[in-house]
Amino acid sequence: MRKGLLLTTASMALLTTLTACGNSSSDSASSGSDGTKAKIGVILPDSRSSARWETADRPFLTKAFKAAGVDYDIQNAQGDKQAFQTIADQMISSGVNVLVIVNLDSGTGKAVLDKAKSQGVATIDYDRLTLGGSAQYYVSFDNTAVGKLQGEGLAKCLADGKAKKPVIAELNGSPTDNNATLFAQGYNSVLDPKYASGQYTKGPNQSVPDWDNAQAGTIFEQMLTSQPKIGGVLAANDGLGNAAIAVLRKNHRNGQVPVTGQDATVQGLQNILAGDQCMTVYKAVKKEADATSELAIALAKGQKGKTDSSVQDPEGKREVPSVLLTPVAIYKDNVKDVVNDGFVTKADLCAGKYADLCTRSGIQ
Structure with missing residues (x-):
């Protein structure tokens, strides 16, 4: 077991269940600029509040990561804060060098982002900004x-x-x-x-x-x-x-x-x-997923991310480099x-x- 992954028997059982709900690829030859393997972890929030997370976000992200030839792991916390943290621990220990999260709340999200940062993992807030968090980037709609x-x-x-x-x-x-x-x-x-x-x-x-x-x-x-x-x-x-x-x-x-x-x-x-x-x-979730995957892939390969704006985190009192997309009334x-x-x-x-x-x- 890798150092830093301290799981109880109960947590291991939970992790086994969660892994079955995710999808991943290990067929990547891509590496970061320092020679480390490019690997991206994505944690989706649930499938109950909106169908989009499983019917749109997951397949769009999967397609982009596969096209880029990077290793990836996408899992869904299904609204469970403990599961969210357990998935994050597993992803960090498995060697992701970029972690993308849709937080369940800012408290849980902040704990995960801070841990990832301490391990040298680049982080992206996807769709929801984690207040007081440490995500390096934010991608969402206005x-x-x-x-x-x-x-x-x-x-x-x-x-x-x-x-x-x-x-x-x-x-x-x-x-x-x-x-x-x-x-x-x-x-x-x-x-x-x-x-x-x-x-x-x-x-x-x-x-x-x-x-x-x-x-x-x-x-x-x-x-x-x-x-x-x-x-x-x-x-x-x-x-x-x-x-x-x-x-x-x-x-x-x-x-x-x-x-x-x-x-x-x-x-x-x-x-x-x-x-x-x-x-x-x-x-247009595809645009959001494509913008996120483009940013994540660049970071995973050791390149600098590109953004077009920033948002203010009122709790963290910082400007977060962002990509903000335009919504449409239907x-x-x-x-x-x-x-x-x-x-x-x-x-x-x-x-x-x-x-x-x-x-x-x-x-x-």
């Missing part, structure tokens, strides 16, 4: 812009209706995810002036722990019970939006109350086609753009009862 698109989207959908001073419920993302904070900053920059002017009525507002869709359903049901006249729902992603839609459907109000989303998941897009969801935000009339971009397939989106809806929306 998350305040994502939230602004959501706020503008809800306003657009409400303008199409007849509701006067609609009560707006806000289902925010996880309080431990810095992205959720940025999304809220974005959509509240649109909604707060409308509350202040009396155009909208500020309704229940709650964060959903761990982006958990089941909890979101319970929370929204309580919101609707306490405020039956909810006229719009700012849901921070498609999973939370679908949870709200399920409750609205049970109350025969789906399609009557605009609901936002994010991630352009198959489910979210189907809800848009059906008229149950107002809009979503498309973040409504019923441009759902086809997500299909044309290859992010979702027509076969998945247009299955069963959605086939006719796809045809009507020009999805070929």
Whole structure:
């Protein structure tokens, strides 16, 4: 056993299970500038909060690493903080010289990043910035812009209706995810002036722990019970939006109350086609994965990473070199753009009862 890998019997059992959930390659001849083998580790957060991590991020990253001929190991912590740290320990001990993480929270993420740094491993925050962390780079979308698109989207959908001073419920993302904070900053920059002017009525507002869709359903049901006249729902992603839609459907109000989303998941897009969801935000994950893999591959080979901007870490009080990408708002009339971009397939989106809806929306 390599020095520094101190695992209990229980941890070893956990590690065996986790390894089975990952994928790796050892067919690489690439080496860093110092002759060490180039190897990249990636830790994804879960597969419950959003389908994207397994259906999009993993295959895009895998394809890029294989094309570059670098060794890699991609694993998913499945929402388990202990598992996250155990995977990181295993990857560091196995010789990765670059570690890419999507943190579960900033505390866990910081511990992992600091350990990697102490072992001379280059680090990248992927999609979520670890507050107070030590990642050398950050790759994501402009998350305040994502939230602004959501706020503008809800306003657009409400303008199409007849509701006067609609009560707006806000289902925010996880309080431990810095992205959720940025999304809220974005959509509240649109909604707060409308509350202040009396155009909208500020309704229940709650964060959903761990982006958990089941909890979101319970929370929204309580919101609707306490405020039956909810006229719009700012849901921070498609999973939370679908949870709200399920409750609205049970109350025969789906399609009557605009609901936002994010991630352009198959489910979210189907809800848009059906008229149950107002809009979503498309973040071209391939662009994010490609930018991350390009940066990680360069670092693994001992080269300098290239970035185009930086973000402020308010807790660490430092500027983090970053690559920030541009999100796109998706409504019923441009759902086809997500299909044309290859992010979702027509076969998945247009299955069963959605086939006719796809045809009507020009999805070929």
